[in-house]
Amino acid sequence: MSITDPISDLLTRIRNAAKAKHKRVDIPASNVKKAVAQILVDEKFVSSLTVLDDGKQGVLRIQLKYSGGKPVITGLRRASRPGLRMYRSSEELPRILGGMGVAIVSTSRGVMTDHQARKQHVGGEVLAYVW
Numbered sequence: 082m083s084i085t086d087p088i089s090d091l092l093t094r095i096r097n098a099a100k101a102k103h104k105r106v107d108i109p110a111s112n113v114k115k116a117v118a119q120i121l122v123d124e125k126f127v128s129s130l131t132v133l134d135d136g137k138q139g140v141l142r143i144q145l146k147y148s149g150g151k152p153v154i155t156g157l158r159r160a161s162r163p164g165l166r167m168y169r170s171s172e173e174l175p176r177i178l179g180g181m182g183v184a185i186v187s188t189s190r191g192v193m194t195d196h197q198a199r200k201q202h203v204g205g206e207v208l209a210y211v212w
Contacts, residue, residue: 085163087111088208091118092157095127099145099152110139116192117185117208118143124183124194126154126211160184160207170204182212 084090091114098106108114110132118141121127128144146153161167169175174195175184184195188205198205 086159087114088117089159089162092159092209095121095143095145095154096157099154102147102152103145105142105144107133108141108143110141113187113192114141120183120185120192120194121154121211124211154211156182156210156212158210160209167207168205169207171199171202172204174198174204175207175210177210178212182210185209185211 087109091108094106094108108118115130115132118127118130121143122130126146128146130144131142133140133142169186174186176195177184180196185208186193186195186198186205187208188198188201188203190201190203192208193201195207
């Protein structure tokens with residue numbers, strides 16, 4: 082099966098697992114997915130990220146994080162998509178919930194949060210919003 086938007090698939094799997102109160106979710110690995118998942122770990126939206134070798138492309142195992150029985154991730158939304166790419170300069174990067182959430186941006190210096198991109202004065206493709 083061919084997936085046309087792997088980032089959207091990653092976000093949907095995490096969103097569905099959190100709503101179903103699963104402890105972890107397994108996702109087929111890629112470099113961009115690893116970078117996005119690592120940002121979720123760094124920003125403390127998920128507990129941990131483990132890359133498992135399955136002899137093919139690998140599997141990302143993401144341990145979800147809950148607070149008081151509710152998922153820490155209250156919202157995940159894909160910003161740029163294959164049919165409508167969204168590129169922003171460092172000054173135009175969106176602020177999610179007044180800085181409480183993060184926008185994940187793919188820049189020429191790698192995948193990073195909107196805070197890091199503003200600090201480094203680089204823009205790029207806005208991949209997703211997380212709050």
